[in-house]
Amino acid sequence: MSLVVVGSVAYDGVETPHGKVDRMLGGAATYISLSASYFEKVRIVAVVGDDFAQEDTDLLANRGIDIEGLERVPGKTFFWKGKYSPDMNDRETLVTDLNVFADFNPKLPASYLNEQYLLLGNIQPGLQKAVRSQMKGVKFAGGDTMNFWIADFRDQLLATIRDWDFLLINDGEARMLSGENNLKRAADKIMAMGPNTLVIKRGEYGAMLFRKNDYFIVPGYLLETVFDPTGAGDCFAGGFMGYLAQQGFDPKSPNIERTVLSRAVIYGSVMGSFCCEQFGVERFRTLTRAEIDARFEEFRKFTHF
């Protein structure tokens, strides 16, 4: 039961209080796929330019990720550059060169079409909708979005998430989408827009999962040093969906597996925390499933009473 991941693959330039990297592998689909690959087979859909390095393709392939849907076209790969504030709670975008990503039109290889789990990274909502509609037999589908689409593509976004089983956004986006400052009220309004399952990410403060008349909240993992938060939210998404796919999660099952959903939120949190420990995707070059499971147990230790 593979997980199909659609989104950006990019090169990033990042500056944090701990250092600076001019160009390194990045992009939502990259982070999501690497993170989810620790749980379940991933099939990626993305576009890169002819400058995309073999070693970066290899990193994905070596994690067992199916790269049949990683399209290579003439031109340059999407490039983003940003700089974080001293406390790393804010970041400033310095460069956004969409390059080949400007014309991204996700093409699903035939071998992907019958998969049951779909995670749509933050791209134009119309493209997300087109992908979703191609995967007729999908069991659990949804994704991410961002402030830009919420503000300027609202109708298209609403038409897109109407068909989603889950939406995974941050607290600021939840407030913006719902028009409610209070997250409980925001969650109720957003679930009325379509998704039965809503995950709200709160950065260092953790994450919340909402379903009808039920919710689960986990605090953030307490890292002593946050090296680079880039990609942490996408790694959360990858851990969350990777675990659900691994468990064969079925939202239509008569006994909704609340335990499985809450554990998926913990695995998401675990993966987001590892992501911050080094620049870019570096942590995933050495990370093992045993480390992931050990941190999962740490979450139990510091939250149970």
Add this chain to the structure above:
Amino acid sequence: MSLVVVGSVAYDGVETPHGKVDRMLGGAATYISLSASYFEKVRIVAVVGDDFAQEDTDLLANRGIDIEGLERVPGKTFFWKGKYSPDMNDRETLVTDLNVFADFNPKLPASYLNEQYLLLGNIQPGLQKAVRSQMKGVKFAGGDTMNFWIADFRDQLLATIRDWDFLLINDGEARMLSGENNLKRAADKIMAMGPNTLVIKRGEYGAMLFRKNDYFIVPGYLLETVFDPTGAGDCFAGGFMGYLAQQGFDPKSPNIERTVLSRAVIYGSVMGSFCCEQFGVERFRTLTRAEIDARFEEFRKFTHF
């Protein structure tokens, strides 16, 4: 094993997006005592003016709080007035009339001196130190402070908390006191100043408890409407210490009761959440221990996995 509570008893004027009250019972010692009274016998030490209403004295006495240490002197009771921002994450102080509180010099009745639990509300650190030194046989003592004392009375504050078993402050204060932005590092530095137990309150995001090589984190309770956050931190403190006193918590016991400490953090969170449901101390006019225990179980439900 009663709990001695020292701090301000005041009248407050409060404006929130949900309404406005010109004058109502308030003050840190009031909130702490009312909250703790659901768990253990409380003995209060505070000063009020001759304008202090009988019905307010009665509210405390009716909750079984020993008011022998509630000194009444000529003059007016401390008055504070504040206004909250629309999202209630900030507040502006409009009036601070210290009145009789300006000369507050806590006097412990003889009957209080042998109690084993002491909670010092946010007052001048020198006064906190003087109270602590009078209670020779205390088992678990500590308290709260604020940005003003951290900035302008730092040496006196450090000399005070050196003798404390616990310190209970918010995240901004922890960062200010330690000079560390990261809360794990901040906690390590603060514990090196004296207190073996540190509780960091994070407002809507919950609370953290630190001890040497151990920590516990709980997210905040998700209220649909926060009516008035005034006193929530003090109610947290009251629930935390009230529960520990009720359990006869002994920090020098060979088996430190980690479960008891983490449950104390949950009871603190429960009491802080109830406090926000109505203006001022109103919620404590009707709140029952059964409601408190039911919310404690809710915390288990939304945090365990």
